[in-house]
Amino acid sequence: MRKFTFLLATMAMMGFSSAWADTDLTGASVDNPILTDYVVNGTFDSSLDGWTTTTGAQNSARASNQQGDFSVPFWENWNPSSFTGKMYQTAEVPNGTYKLRIAAFVNVLGDEGTQYVYANSDKTNLTTGDPTFYTVFTYVSDGTIEFGLEQTVATANWMGIDNVSLYYLGSDNVVEEAKNAIDYTELNEAIADAEATYDEISANEPTYADEFNSIIAEIKDGISNKTIAADEIDSYIAKVEEAKLALYKSQSVAGSDMTDIITDAACKTLEGWNCTTGNTFHVNTWSGEGSSDGSQMLTPFIENWIASGSVLNDGKIYHDQVTGVNPGIYKLTVFVRAYNEAGGVDAITGVNFYANSKSVALADVLTASKSGSKMLLYGTVELLFRVTEDGTIDFGFDIASPTFNWIAFKNVTLSYQGTPSEAYEAALAAAQAVKQTDNMNADVLTALQDALSTYGSLTDATDAEYETAMDALNAATSAANTSIAAYASALEALNARVELLDKTNFFTEDAYETYMTKWMEKYNNNQLTDAEANALQNPNTITGWHNDIDVDDLLLSVWDAEAGAWSPYYINTWSLEGDNDGSGFHVPFFEYWTGDANSLGEKELTATMEGLEASATYDVSAWVRVRLKNDVTDAPTGITMQVGDGDAVDVCTGTITQDSYRLYLGEFTATGETDEEGTLTFKFTVSADNNISWLAFKNVWYELKSKTGIEAVKTSKIDGKVYNLNGQLVGNSLDKLNKGVYIYNGKKVIK
Numbered sequence: 166m167r168k169f170t171f172l173l174a175t176m177a178m179m180g181f182s183s184a185w186a187d188t189d190l191t192g193a194s195v196d197n198p199i200l201t202d203y204v205v206n207g208t209f210d211s212s213l214d215g216w217t218t219t220t221g222a223q224n225s226a227r228a229s230n231q232q233g234d235f236s237v238p239f240w241e242n243w244n245p246s247s248f249t250g251k252m253y254q255t256a257e258v259p260n261g262t263y264k265l266r267i268a269a270f271v272n273v274l275g276d277e278g279t280q281y282v283y284a285n286s287d288k289t290n291l292t293t294g295d296p297t298f299y300t301v302f303t304y305v306s307d308g309t310i311e312f313g314l315e316q317t318v319a320t321a322n323w324m325g326i327d328n329v330s331l332y333y334l335g336s337d338n339v340v341e342e343a344k345n346a347i348d349y350t351e352l353n354e355a356i357a358d359a360e361a362t363y364d365e366i367s368a369n370e371p372t373y374a375d376e377f378n379s380i381i382a383e384i385k386d387g388i389s390n391k392t393i394a395a396d397e398i399d400s401y402i403a404k405v406e407e408a409k410l411a412l413y414k415s416q417s418v419a420g421s422d423m424t425d426i427i428t429d430a431a432c433k434t435l436e437g438w439n440c441t442t443g444n445t446f447h448v449n450t451w452s453g454e455g456s457s458d459g460s461q462m463l464t465p466f467i468e469n470w471i472a473s474g475s476v477l478n479d480g481k482i483y484h485d486q487v488t489g490v491n492p493g494i495y496k497l498t499v500f501v502r503a504y505n506e507a508g509g510v511d512a513i514t515g516v517n518f519y520a521n522s523k524s525v526a527l528a529d530v531l532t533a534s535k536s537g538s539k540m541l542l543y544g545t546v547e548l549l550f551r552v553t554e555d556g557t558i559d560f561g562f563d564i565a566s567p568t569f570n571w572i573a574f575k576n577v578t579l580s581y582q583g584t585p586s587e588a589y590e591a592a593l594a595a596a597q598a599v600k601q602t603d604n605m606n607a608d609v610l611t612a613l614q615d616a617l618s619t620y621g622s623l624t625d626a627t628d629a630e631y632e633t634a635m636d637a638l639n640a641a642t643s644a645a646n647t648s649i650a651a652y653a654s655a656l657e658a659l660n661a662r663v664e665l666l667d668k669t670n671f672f673t674e675d676a677y678e679t680y681m682t683k684w685m686e687k688y689n690n691n692q693l694t695d696a697e698a699n700a701l702q703n704p705n706t707i708t709g710w711h712n713d714i715d716v717d718d719l720l721l722s723v724w725d726a727e728a729g730a731w732s733p734y735y736i737n738t739w740s741l742e743g744d745n746d747g748s749g750f751h752v753p754f755f756e757y758w759t760g761d762a763n764s765l766g767e768k769e770l771t772a773t774m775e776g777l778e779a780s781a782t783y784d785v786s787a788w789v790r791v792r793l794k795n796d797v798t799d800a801p802t803g804i805t806m807q808v809g810d811g812d813a814v815d816v817c818t819g820t821i822t823q824d825s826y827r828l829y830l831g832e833f834t835a836t837g838e839t840d841e842e843g844t845l846t847f848k849f850t851v852s853a854d855n856n857i858s859w860l861a862f863k864n865v866w867y868e869l870k871s872k873t874g875i876e877a878v879k880t881s882k883i884d885g886k887v888y889n890l891n892g893q894l895v896g897n898s899l900d901k902l903n904k905g906v907y908i909y910n911g912k913k914v915i916k
Contacts, residue, residue: 188200188201188202188333190259190261190333193334193335194334194339195334195335195339195342195343195346196346198264198332198333198334198350199332199333200330200331201258201331201332201333203256203258203310203331204254204256204329204330204331205256207328207329208236208327208328208329209227209238209239209240210238212227213225213226213227213240215254216240216252216253216254216313217252217253218242218250218252218253219250219251219253220242220244220248220249220250220251220252220316221248221250222242222243222244222248222250222322223243223244223245224241224242224243224244225240225241225242226241227239227240227241228240228241228325228450229433229434229448229465230447230448230450231270231296231325232296232434232436233268233270233296233297234268234296234297234298234327234328235268235270235296235325235327235328236327237434237465238450239268239270239296239325239326240252240325240326240327241323241324241325242323242325243322244322244323245322246319246322247273247319247320247321248316248319248322249318249319250315250316251313251314251316252313252314252315252324252325253311253312253313253314253315254311254313254329255309256309256310256311256312256331257308258308258309258310258331258333259305259308259333259336260305260306260307260308260336261304261305261333261334261335261336261337262302262303262304262305262333262334262335262336262337262338262339262343263284263302263303263304263310263331263332263334264301264302264331264332264334264343264350265300265301265302265303265312265329265330265331266298266299266300266328266329266330266331266332266350267282267298267299267301267312267313267314267326267328267330268296268297268298268299268326268327268328268329269282269291269296269297269299269325269326270294270295270296270297270324270325270326271316271320271321271323271324272294272321272323272324273294273321273322274293274294274320274321275316275318275320275321276318276320277290278290279316279317279318279320280314280315280316280320280321280324281314282299282301282312282313282314282315282326283311283312283313283314283315284301284302284310284312285303285310285311286303287301287302287303287340288301289301294321296325296327298328300348302334302343302344303340304340310331312329312331313326314326332350347391347393347394347395347398348395348398349388349393349398351402352393352398352401352402352405355402355405355406356381356384356385356405358409359377359381359405359406359408359409359412362412362413362425363377363378363409363412366412366413366416366421366422368418369416369417369418370416370417371412371413371415371416371417372415372417372491373408373411373412373414373415374415376408376411377408377409377412380404380405380408381405381408384401384404384405387401410425411489413425413426414426414489414491415491416491416581417491418583419582419583419587419588419591420580420581420582420583421580421581422580423490423579423581424577424578424579424580426487426490426579427484427487427577427579428484430576430577430578430579431575431576431577432465432466432467432574432575432576432577433448433465434448435448435467437484437485438467438483438484438485439481439482439483439484439485439561440469440480440481440482440483441480441481441482441483442469442477442478442479442480442481442482442564443478443480444469444470444477444478445468445469445470445471446467446469446482447467447468448465448466448467448468449464449466449467449468449573450464450465451464452464452468454536455502457536458504458536458541459536459541460502460541460543462500462502462543462573462575465575466573466574466575467482467573467574467575468571468572468573469482469571469572469573470570470573471570471571472570473506473507473570474506474507475570476505476515476567476568476569476570477564477567477569477570477571477572478564479565479566479567480564481561481564482561482562482564482572482574483559483560483561483562484560484561484577486557486558486559487557487558487559487560488556488558489556490552490556490558491552491556492551492552492556492584492628493551493552493581493582493583493584493585493587493588494549494551494552494582494583494584494585494587494588494632494635495520495549495550495551495552495558495579495580495581496547496548496549496550496578496579496580497518497520497547497548497550497560497577497578497579498545498546498547498548498576498577498578499545499546499574499575499576499577499578500544500545500574500575500576501518501527501531501544501545501546501562501572501573501574502541502542502543502571502572502573502574503516503527503541503542503543503569503571503572503573504539504541504542504543504569504570504571505539505568505569505570505571506539506570506571507538507539507570508535508537508538508539508540509538510540510568510569511540512528512533512540512568513527513528513540513542513568513569514526514528514566514568515564515565515566515567515568515569516528516562516563516564516565516567516569516572517562517563517565518548518560518561518562519548519559519561519562519563520548520550520558520559520560521551521552521553521557521558521559521560522550522551523548523549523550523551524548524563525548527542527546530544530546530547531544531546532544540568540569548560549582549635549636551585551628551632558579562574584628585628585629585631585632585635586628588631588632588635589623589626589631589632589634589635589638592634592635592639592642593620593634595638595639595642596613596616596617596621596638596639596642596645597617599613599642599645599646599649600613600614600645602645602649603691604649604652604653604656604691605645605648605649605651606648606651606652606691606692606694606695606698607690607691607692609644609645609648609695610645610648610691612641612644613641613642613644615641616637616638616640616641617638617641619637620637620638648695648698651693651695651696651698651699652688652693654698654699654701655684655688655693655697655698655699656688657703658701659681659684659685659688659701659915660914660915661704661705662680662681662703662704663681663906663914663915664705665704665705665716666681668863668864669720669863669865669866670865670866670867671723671724671772671847671865671866671867672719672720672722672723673722673723675722676718676722677719679718680715680718680719681719684697684701685905685915689905702714702715704716704738704752704753705752705753706738707738707739707741707752708738708739708752709739710739711731711735711739712738712739713729714736714738716753717729717735717736717753720736720753720755721735721736723772723773723774724755724770724771724772725770725771725772725773726770733757733768733770734755734756734757734758734770735755735756736753736754736755736756737752737753737754737755737756737861738752738753739752740752740756742826742828743790746822746823746826746828747822747823748790748822748828748830750788750790750822750830750861750863753863754790754861754862754863755770755860755862755863756859756860756861757770757849757851757859757860757861758858758859758860758861759858759859760858761792761794761795761858762794762795762796762858763858764794764803764855764857765803765804765851765855765857765858765859765860766851767851767852768850768851769848769850770848770849770851771847771848772847772848772865773844773845773846773847774844774845774846774847774867775842775843775844775845776843777839777843777844777845777867777869778839778843778869779839779840779841779842779843780838780839780840780841781839781843781869781870782836782869782870783808783836783837783838783839783845783867783868783869783870784808784834784835784836784867784868785806785808785834785835785836785837785847785865785866785868786832786833786834786835786864786866786868787806787816787832787833787862787864787865787866788830788831788832788863788864789816789819789830789831789833789860789861789862790819790822790828790829790830790859790860790861790862791804791816791817791819791829791857791859791860791861792826792827792829792857792858792859793829793856793857794827794856794857794858797856799856800817801817801829801856801857802815802817802854803817803852803854803855803856804816804817804849804850804851804855804857804860805849805850805852806833806835806847806848807835807837807847807848808835808836808838808845808846808847809837809838809845809846809847810837810838811835811836811837811838812835812836813835813850814834814835816831816833816849816862818831819831828859835847845867847865847867886909887899887902887907887908887909888907888908888909895907899914
């Protein structure tokens with residue numbers, strides 16, 4: 166059932182609402198009841214503010230596991246054993262006659278007079294345990310009204326209320342007249358809602374508009390002339406709802422939102438939904454995994470599950486058939502998550518999302534990931550399909566040989582995409598537009614061009630032919646967009662690698678080839694596959710502790726430590742201290758670490774660069790951070806850096822970044838010579854008597870004293886011109902240059 170969103174909340178106090186608010190009561194009467202805004206949180210959409218309970222129930226909360234005249238959420242009181250008490254609100258209101266309309270529920274119906282909804286001293290007994298609307302009339306003479314649900318004999322252990330509204334009928338006491346009058350309130354509300362729908366979608370040219378307006382006008386005349394009897398009101402409400410639904414279904418403009426024709430598209434209840442797997446199928450209102458696993462599958466949602474270690478049975482999760490829609494092309498989307506809770510599988514497979522004759526495997530359109538031991542698949546699935554002249558839509562999930570034990574979904578949407586020829590034209594335009602972008606895999610671009618060549622000039626075709634062409638063009642466009650996104654991700658990663666390499670040159674040629682050159686060549690020649698493009702790691706990305714990374718293969722390639730090893734030192738890509746203390750000492754960086762209360766073990770950390778100018782003098786600079794171990798008040802000491810046989814430089818004399826971290830940071834330079842074969846050694850020496858618990862360093866850079874080529878460009882050519890990697894001027898702008906790596910304003914950039 167729809168939520169009555171027009172019920173307004175006023176200034177909320179626990180158990181007592183503010184006086185009178187701003188409702189215009191002019192003209193109120195038995196025949197013209199005016200909806201007030203005196204009820205606080207009458208629909209419980211966001212909280213229980215304004216309401217009080219005296220039941221002492223163990224659970225007093227918002228819930229979503231009842232339907233009928235309840236929306237979701239509603240307010241429930243639940244207890245292991247039955248109870249007495251009331252769920253109520255008190256409000257200050259103008260004197261006069263009021264009508265309370267409230268939906269109520271109890272899980273066990275008691276004797277007459279022991280369970281009732283009330284307004285002040287007036288009551289209406291509950292007649293069923295199901296969530297049902299009730300009406301109470303009362304006259305207020307002291308400016309105060311209390312209303313709610315009460316149980317005076319401990320019978321039910323679960324009761325609830327929802328959709329509470331208060332109407333003003335005038336300042337006189339007309340309670341008896343109101344009780345005897347035909348109450349058209351709910352019918353008028355249904356008409357107002359239907360007319361609001363018409364206003365909302367009239368621009369979408371619904372073909373049922375004239376018939377809709379005729380039906381509504383006829384019912385309004387019946388209300389005005391009081392020719393609709395009290396026992397006919399429910400049937401007329403149903404007639405209004407049917408007319409509104411037919412109006413929605415008849416929208417004829419491409420892009421029209423048709424979601425409201427799906428029963429419970431938000432998946433807050435099971436109304437309209439069915440499951441044949443035989444496994445648990447219900448609405449989940451309590452799980453919090455969606456906040457921690459990255460999926461954002463937040464409650465409420467519908468789920469089908471079995472215990473960890475098992476997998477779901479084969480079967481279907483499907484919606485009741487939608488009927489009476491115009492023929493044409495439609496788009497369904499759904500947000501879905503499937504996972505194997507126990508782990509031990511390489512992929513989430515065995516589930517398709519289908520609509521009429523079309524189907525898509527979730528594994529083909531969503532990317533799997535891991536959350537702890539769980540293998541996880543989540544995201545929004547989109548499906549284009551055709552509705553034929555029969556005007557029906559069948560859709561849902563087909564589960565066969567699944568590798569998962571849990572699937573959850575919510576937020577189904579449906580939209581009309583136009584006639585098959587209109588949808589084809591839209592697909593053609595999208596394909597032609599994306600073709601203008603060449604930053605994608607060459608094979609993907611060729612496939613897009615082939616699709617345009619084959620289906621780019623279709624005219625006077627059948628609906629089935631238009632659909633086939635649309636599908637082919639959309640598939641090629643989707644693949645192109647996926648590749649474009651992958652190449653954008655690759656470019657971001659490559660640019661970050663260029664920035665890293667602009668700050669360090671301590672690595673081997675082979676490591677540089679593996680880390681940079683081969684990927685640049687593939688990118689420039691559009692030979693990167695989407696998987697390769699997406700797998701390129703950005704070295705600036707914060708990772709989990711000791712995650713598998715590839716930047717360590719580059720940075721450790723000249724050092725006496727094995728890439729990927731945790732000892733004796735390694736590349737840190739997870740720490741945040743440099744982000745939090747304002748120093749900017751961001752990952753990745755070299756790390757030699759022990760417990761905060763301990764001193765580092767005695768060690769030499771040595772790098773060896775070969776192939777440099779023989780017997781030449783070099784400066785080596787590094788950005789170094791040390792942590793003073795706990796409970797030490799002396800200055801940090803005990804670590805130096807040194808080039809060859811040159812003077813050792815104390816790296817413990819940096820500036821403290823923040824007292825609480827005990828971190829000292831500085832840029833240091835050491836000078837020394839290469840040997841006769843052009844080999845340069847550079848080392849950090851950690852002495853046995855150090856008082857440091859953590860050594861970190863980055864941006865290690867060697868430089869010949871007399872600079873040429875790229876070294877000169879790096880430090881001195883900040884002139885707005887573009888140079889190649891040999892330091893030669895190649896232009897004043899990147900615009901007309903070929904793809905490649907250049908030096909611009911002293912920085913390497915990718916074109």
